[in-house]
Amino acid sequence: MKHLKSNWMSNLKTQNEALADLILGILIFGILVVFVGLFVAPDKAAFVLGAVLGTATSVIRAVHMAVTLDRQLDYGEKDARAYAARNYGIRYLIMIAVLLVSTRLGVSGMAGAVIGLFSMKPAAILSPQIHKYIYTRIFGKGSRLYGTWICSSEHFRP
Numbered sequence: 001m002k003h004l005k006s007n008w009m010s011n012l013k014t015q016n017e018a019l020a021d022l023i024l025g026i027l028i029f030g031i032l033v034v035f036v037g038l039f040v041a042p043d044k045a046a047f048v049l050g051a052v053l054g055t056a057t058s059v060i061r062a063v064h065m066a067v068t069l070d071r072q073l074d075y076g077e078k079d080a081r082a083y084a085a086r087n088y089g090i091r092y093l094i095m096i097a098v099l100l101v102s103t104r105l106g107v108s109g110m111a112g113a114v115i116g117l118f119s120m121k122p123a124a125i126l127s128p129q130i131h132k133y134i135y136t137r138i139f140g141k142g143s144r145l146y147g148t149w150i151c152s153s154e155h156f157r158p
Contacts, residue, residue, distance in 0.1 A: 019066045021131045023059055024138075025123025028130070030055030033115050037108075046109035050102050054116020057098045061091050062120060 033051045041047035068087040072080045095117055102113035123130075 016066055016070075017131065017135065018127065019062060021127040021135055022062050022120065022123050024134055025126050025130045026055060026058045026062060026119045028134075029119040029122050030058075030116055033112070033119070037112055041108045041112070043106055043108035046105040047112040050105050050109035050112030050114075051116045052112075053098060053102060054113040055119055056116075057094060057113075058117055058120045058123075061094065064091055 030051060033055070034048050037047040037051055038044055064087065068084060072084055075083055098113060098117065099110070102110045105113070
């Protein structure tokens, strides 16, 4: 089974379009947050640094989640639950570490980091629109996502 770990950019394009949409959404949201923060935040440098740190962490968490879900299909039911729970804990420990680091940046930096960390939520909501208007322009047309159900695993390939 080909996992996302090996040649992940190729797999991102061909097997896991939802992850590509999510990453694009996170990056677009992160850019918007930085842009707004440049006008609104009292400590602009700290806010931007926090937002970049939070957004980068969100991208890492999204990729880690996709890899976890892909590999989880190789395990039996009991082992898959334990594997998923362990990796869920790892993602939240990373999030806590980023929040602790962002406290060193002050209130503006921590606010930017929190907004960046939660950028996965609006990105997930906007994924269909991102796929329709942006993904197809970057990777080309002919995508099957959001039209037919697909899974990145070979076990469920139609």
